[in-house]
Amino acid sequence: MIRESGRFRVVRYVAYVVFGLFFLLPLYSMLDFSTRDVATGARTGKAWAALVQDEVLRASIVTSILLAVLTTVLMLALLVPTMIWVRLRVPQASRLIEFLCLLPLTIPPLVIVVGISNVYAWVSYLFGNSAYTLTFVYVVLVLPYSYRAIDSALSSINVVTLAEAARSLGAGWSTVILRVILPNITSGVTNATFVTVALVLGEYTFTSLLNFPQTMPYVIAAIGKSDAPVSVAAALGSLIFATLLLLLFSLLGRRNRSAKEA
Amino acid sequence: MSKLSKAAPWAGLLPFMIYLVVFLLAPTITVVVGAFQEDGRFSLVNVNELFSSTLLTVLWKSVLLSGVSAIVGAVLGAFLSYLIVTRPATSVVRRVVTAAAGVLAQFGGLSLAFAFIATLGFSGIVTKAVSSSLGLDIYGNGWIYALPGLTLVYTYFQIPLMVIVFLPALDGVRPQWREAAVSLGASTWQYWRQVAAPLLTPAFLGALLLLFANAFAAYATAAILVSQGQPITPLFIRAALNSEVMLGRQNLAFALAFEMVIVVSIVMAAYALLLRRASRWLR
Amino acid sequence: MTTAPEASSTGVGVSLVDLRRTYGTLNALDGLSLEMAPGEMVVLLGPSGCGKTTALRILAGLDRADAGEVRVGDKEMTHVPANKRDMGMVFQAYSLFPHMTVRDNVAFGLRLRGQDKGKRLKRADDMLELVGLAKFANRFAHQLSGGQQQRVALARALAIEPAVLLLDEPLSALDAKVRVQLRDEIRRVQLDVGTTTLFVTHDQEEALAVADRVGVMNAGRLDQIAPPTELYARPATRFVAEFVGLSNRLAADVSGGGATLLGTRVPLLDGSVESGAGHALVRPEALAVAADGETNARVVSVAFLGPISRVQCRLDDDQIVIAQVASAVAAHLVQDQPVRVDVSADAVLVVPD
Numbered sequence: 001m002i003r004e005s006g007r008f009r010v011v012r013y014v015a016y017v018v019f020g021l022f023f024l025l026p027l028y029s030m031l032d033f034s035t036r037d038v039a040t041g042a043r044t045g046k047a048w049a050a051l052v053q054d055e056v057l058r059a060s061i062v063t064s065i066l067l068a069v070l071t072t073v074l075m076l077a078l079l080v081p082t083m084i085w086v087r088l089r090v091p092q093a094s095r096l097i098e099f100l101c102l103l104p105l106t107i108p109p110l111v112i113v114v115g116i117s118n119v120y121a122w123v124s125y126l127f128g129n130s131a132y133t134l135t136f137v138y139v140v141l142v143l144p145y146s147y148r149a150i151d152s153a154l155s156s157i158n159v160v161t162l163a164e165a166a167r168s169l170g171a172g173w174s175t176v177i178l179r180v181i182l183p184n185i186t187s188g189v190t191n192a193t194f195v196t197v198a199l200v201l202g203e204y205t206f207t208s209l210l211n212f213p214q215t216m217p218y219v220i221a222a223i224g225k226s227d228a229p230v231s232v233a234a235a236l237g238s239l240i241f242a243t244l245l246l247l248l249f250s251l252l253g254r255r256n257r258s259a260k261e262a
Numbered sequence: 263m264s265k266l267s268k269a270a271p272w273a274g275l276l277p278f279m280i281y282l283v284v285f286l287l288a289p290t291i292t293v294v295v296g297a298f299q300e301d302g303r304f305s306l307v308n309v310n311e312l313f314s315s316t317l318l319t320v321l322w323k324s325v326l327l328s329g330v331s332a333i334v335g336a337v338l339g340a341f342l343s344y345l346i347v348t349r350p351a352t353s354v355v356r357r358v359v360t361a362a363a364g365v366l367a368q369f370g371g372l373s374l375a376f377a378f379i380a381t382l383g384f385s386g387i388v389t390k391a392v393s394s395s396l397g398l399d400i401y402g403n404g405w406i407y408a409l410p411g412l413t414l415v416y417t418y419f420q421i422p423l424m425v426i427v428f429l430p431a432l433d434g435v436r437p438q439w440r441e442a443a444v445s446l447g448a449s450t451w452q453y454w455r456q457v458a459a460p461l462l463t464p465a466f467l468g469a470l471l472l473l474f475a476n477a478f479a480a481y482a483t484a485a486i487l488v489s490q491g492q493p494i495t496p497l498f499i500r501a502a503l504n505s506e507v508m509l510g511r512q513n514l515a516f517a518l519a520f521e522m523v524i525v526v527s528i529v530m531a532a533y534a535l536l537l538r539r540a541s542r543w544l545r
Numbered sequence: 546m547t548t549a550p551e552a553s554s555t556g557v558g559v560s561l562v563d564l565r566r567t568y569g570t571l572n573a574l575d576g577l578s579l580e581m582a583p584g585e586m587v588v589l590l591g592p593s594g595c596g597k598t599t600a601l602r603i604l605a606g607l608d609r610a611d612a613g614e615v616r617v618g619d620k621e622m623t624h625v626p627a628n629k630r631d632m633g634m635v636f637q638a639y640s641l642f643p644h645m646t647v648r649d650n651v652a653f654g655l656r657l658r659g660q661d662k663g664k665r666l667k668r669a670d671d672m673l674e675l676v677g678l679a680k681f682a683n684r685f686a687h688q689l690s691g692g693q694q695q696r697v698a699l700a701r702a703l704a705i706e707p708a709v710l711l712l713d714e715p716l717s718a719l720d721a722k723v724r725v726q727l728r729d730e731i732r733r734v735q736l737d738v739g740t741t742t743l744f745v746t747h748d749q750e751e752a753l754a755v756a757d758r759v760g761v762m763n764a765g766r767l768d769q770i771a772p773p774t775e776l777y778a779r780p781a782t783r784f785v786a787e788f789v790g791l792s793n794r795l796a797a798d799v800s801g802g803g804a805t806l807l808g809t810r811v812p813l814l815d816g817s818v819e820s821g822a823g824h825a826l827v828r829p830e831a832l833a834v835a836a837d838g839e840t841n842a843r844v845v846s847v848a849f850l851g852p853i854s855r856v857q858c859r860l861d862d863d864q865i866v867i868a869q870v871a872s873a874v875a876a877h878l879v880q881d882q883p884v885r886v887d888v889s890a891d892a893v894l895v896v897p898d
Contacts, residue, residue: 026380444627
């Protein structure tokens with residue numbers, strides 16, 4: 001162990017403080033800004049109350065949460081069976097699938113929006129005009145992060161061996177996927193879910209450019225021009241929500257792990 | 263094995279493939295094709311306009327914004343990563359920083375924009391604090407709602423992303439290399455210059471490129487902070503779609519989107535190459 | 546392979562004086578003292594946690610002792626930083642710089658010392674020749690096998706003509722066959738160059754094969770340091786007797802400077818119980834098995850190991866012993882056959898019950 005000089009230790013702690021301030025300041029500002037009356041400067045919970053009282057805002061929060069749930073379900077239904085299938089039956093396709101899943105990182109969401117109006121003309125023809133149709137394109141946006149999360153979970157267990165063992169004991173394919181493999185990749189699934197929810201709750205590009213005014217980000221941005229404290233409260237609220245979700249998932253993950261080890 | 267049964271397993275991939283074709287590839291192809299069309303016919307008019315001085319300036323501003331925020335984010339993020347990599351994995355500081363980086367990197371563009379409005383906007387907390395205590399007006403002409411402000415805001419996002427991407431690379435630097443170098447007579451500076459820096463350069467450059475692509479493709483933050491004008495490419499696309507200043511310039515939007523794809527693809531291809539080199543050394 | 550070297554011009558003596566090192570509540574070194582003669586290869590042998598690696602790292606300067614002295618030649622080195630100690634070190638694994646060619650790796654130490662390019666590359670090539678890897682000079686670490694990487698690491702450590710060569714379990718990460726080849730290689734090179742060398746390992750066969758002297762460490766202290774043959778035949782403590790080679794434990798009765806076991810009287814080694822009952826530690830090859838005459842045991846099993854065989858016997862008083870005999874003798878033995886087990890040791894260590 002090579003000891004570091006005392007001088008560097010000072011640098012280290014100063015750096016922690018500076019970074020800490022830089023990152024905490026905007027968060028604190030959000031809290032302060034959203035609890036102050038713009039005109040008088042007095043403390044007020046008005047902005048936060050609006051989250052539940054303002055009808056448009058409240059409806060949009062519900063819509064976005066539902067949208068997040070739908071996106072998560074569709075993403076898992078599409079991605080998990082496909083990835084397991086690749087490992088079990090078509091391992092040659094793994095590089096292709098990986099490339100395709102990481103492709104959305106190279107194609108900016110903005111570009112997809114620009115080119116998707118034809119497709120969404122069909123979508124609204126088939127499914128109507130609700131904001132929930134955004135689910136389809138959100139799944140694509142979330143693909144790279146979900147893929148990585150599920151892939152690393154699948155890599156840590158020996159999928160082929162587990163499946164072969166289950167099959168040799170008489171299990172059908174759905175049993176293999178649902179009752180053998182899925183319970184062992186819960187960490188990957190929860191990570192993917194977290195990323196999905198966080199992304200949907202903050203997604204603005206598609207909502208605004210495809211004109212779906214019912215979602216929370218759209219409403220927040222619209223309110224922001226006239227009533228900034230409410231928007232800031234909503235933005236901070238969704239950040240806190242995402243953090244709580246992350247904590248919840250990591251706690252569940254830890255309990256799962258210790259249950260497995262027991 | 264008959265041809266049919268050989269192909270059968272691939273059929274299991276069909277749902278996924280079809281989904282991607284419809285919702286990812288089709289739009290991309292629409293963009294690429296549409297960039298070379300005008301009034302429903304093949305035309306280079308829009309692609310040519312990409313080279314007009316207006317659009318080149320806009321592109322340059324985008325590159326500048328992405329580049330500066332990437333470089334600042336990369337350097338500061340690498341420094342922060344270095345500070346925590348020498349701590350053991352269970353140390354409080356390391357876990358806090360890693361978790362915070364994970365959360366902040368998910369900080370959507372929307373929340374980020376409002377965070378900075380709350381901090382440095384006209385009635386922002388810091389603006390008010392500085393003006394009441396030091397009598398300085400840091401708001402000025404609203405620099406936060408223009409390029410300089412965007413750069414600062416983007417950096418807030420780039421640093422955590424850098425920590426997430428670069429920390430594993432730093433972890434891959436084995437202590438035996440430092441000890442071997444030291445036992446052979448290297449001073450700390452010599453070790454960094456001749457062993458650690460060359461080893462980390464591909465990983466650092468790769469992460470830098472990733473940050474660049476990330477900033478270049480970003481839309482939401484800029485869209486909220488900048489309500490008038492279109493200083494950068496993504497905002498020009500917004501204008502072209504919403505026909506504020508231009509009427510029916512849909513195909514120009516395609517051309518601009520095409521330009522974005524090209525830039526990001528080049529950057530990501532370079533990133534992939536550097537990643538391969540880095541992972542070979544820093545496994 | 547353990548002939549003592551002639552007085553060497555490149556080697557210097559090393560002294561470790563009463564080193565102590567604790568990590569929190571763990572006592573890693575508890576008063577270790579060791580003298581190394583110039584050109585000598587000393588092997589520190591012991592189980593994990595005995596402190597051997599700590600001692601090596603303190604000598605290298607990568608760790609600092611809480612108390613005690615380190616002297617190299619006639620210089621006091623205790624507080625000299627690691628990069629100024631003129632020592633070459635070979636690590637267990639992963640120590641080659643992956644971004645440099647093999648040749649550049651070997652030349653690295655010389656580059657740090659400011660040698661000009663032509664000279665240092667030539668010296669690097671000479672060192673690679675010495676370890677038999679001249680053809681690999683332009684390759685990279687990931688293109689070499691584990692054994693080849695360690696040979697490059699050795700060449701790199703020796704290129705700077707260090708006063709002391711330090712080897713930290715250099716063979717532990719390698720396959721069994723490579724390990725045997727490489728340990729002979731290391732010894733050959735060390736004798737050739739004549740550098741004083743400290744080699745740390747947990748493998749007792751390795752230690753016996755290459756060392757001039759072996760120091761057996763136990764819980765931070767040196768139990769015994771002696772040439773391999775002496776260590777094997779005349780262990781000073783029970784730990785040494787049981788850690789190095791196999792030992793049978795036979796009930797023995799001690800009186801008048803000798804022990805009586807299996808009807809035979811055997812002289813005592815220093816450190817034995819002075820009188821009364823105890824257990825004698827007897828090597829398998831010191832036991833003979835005969836099928837004729839008065840029997841005192843029955844055969845339990847015979848393990849054929851090629852040139853020799855190990856015969857497990859149950860004595861009439863229910864003790865189990867393992868004797869090592871020539872396979873020609875063991876070939877005639879069958880399970881449950883009555884046999885006579887005799888002891889023919891020069892001296893035994895008798896430990897209390």
